[in-house]
Amino acid sequence: MAVEGHTLEFCLAEEADFEEVMSISGDVYGGIDYLPARYHAWIQDSVRRVILAKKKGQIVALVSVNIVDDGHTAVVEGLRVAPLERGKGIAGLIQGYSLNLVKDQFPEVKVRRYVRSGQLAPEILTKFRLICKQEILSVQFKAEDIRPKLEAAFTWLKESGKQWEDPVLLGASEAKRLFLSQRVVDEVLPGKAIIQDWVPYKPLESNLEKLVSQDFIWMADDKEEPTVLSLGTAPYRVPLGTGYHRLNIDIFGKQFPRARNQFLAQLQQRVSTLEGPIYCLLYFEPSIWQDMLSFCQTTLELHKDRDFGGQNLLEADM
Structure with missing residues (x-):
């Protein structure tokens, strides 16, 4: 060639x-x-x-x-x-x-799928179907610095009545049941897809078997009728600097308070066992972008590190 x-x-x-x-x-x-x-x-x-x-x-x-x-x-x-x-x-x-x-x-x-960031050129949309879009918030912090801020945020939310409800940790069987629920697929998952750290899966038994076997943290706002679900990927080393870990948290659902609660709980679960610098990517519904950004800036003193222009799920026939 x-x-x-x-x-x-x-x-x-x-x-x-x-x-x-x-x-x-x-x-x-x-x-x-x-x-x-x-x-x-x-x-x-x-x-x-x-x-x-x-x-x-x-x-x-x-x-x-x-x-x-x-x-x-x-x-x-x-x-x-x-x-x-x-x-x-x-x-x-x-x-x-x-x-x-x-x-x-x-x-x-039968089909090929891509997950791409940024503004899509018009010619891309002539070749691919846009299935859905998620926003991306990128922040950097040290694990030892964020832990007291998380504790303070939990205390403030619980005492101020800011729609705090404890997120529910899900076991493997519970995660499979909820993510395969037709109501969750139709009403909660973006584009009826589970996007795990840039990888899109349809909510199928075989995919859930693969996902629940990995070191992920699964959460919901309710075990029976969830409106927000989240998936936290195990942190991994990246070349950014000595000791840097990357942490990815995918949140599905449109209710900001419950999405915020799960973001905090996911973060707390991971930083409790980490030390040093962390680069965190948070993926969520575009309609709650401003609320999530404002909360991170004012309550956690975290600021957007870079602009990815969103996360786009694209599909085309083979």
Whole structure:
């Protein structure tokens, strides 16, 4: 395959490629890239294909395609192109190769899904269906600094009558039952999808089995008729700086007080076992953006670190 006079070679990624892959993606996401923490697990996953593009033997691009939804959906993740090779069409070529490979190896796949940040160009919406959008609030803090602020926030909310109700921790069976509930799917989940740290899943038994087996924190405002649910991903190391952890909290539902309560409870659960700097990404319903931002700024003294422009779930037929 010719690209600017050179030939691209495609192959599956291997353990030994890790350092070279990291060398082409060091500037991605400003130091909070998830790929270093996931690479090794990705290449061992039997229903995922991690593809490399090489030029003259050197890695110039990577993309991952994860097969979910009982084998019917291909989720495209982790696109990386070496800095000096960007803007040359390599991204489109490696994605095209990977999707063709997936169609050959997983013939039941019907659609592909992407989760992208930022403003969508008009031409994107001619190729993809926009399923839903979540807002993203990014904040930085040290675990030891945020713990007393969380305690003070809990005390203030409980004493002031600011619609405080203790969030409910969910076990695996409870999480599965609620996230598979038709009412929750129709009324609570954005676009009828469970978006876990940028990965979209349809609410299916097989997906929930996979999710509840991982080190996540599941919460609800009610065990029987929830209006807000949340999912906290286990923190992982990122390249931003020495000892930095990234923490992701996905909140589903439109009622701000209950979303706020679960944000605080999720945060408390995680920072109780961490030390040092944390980069937290909070994903939630766009209609409660201003309330959540104001609460973080005034009560927790946390300020938006960067503007991601929202989280968009896109879908197209294969």
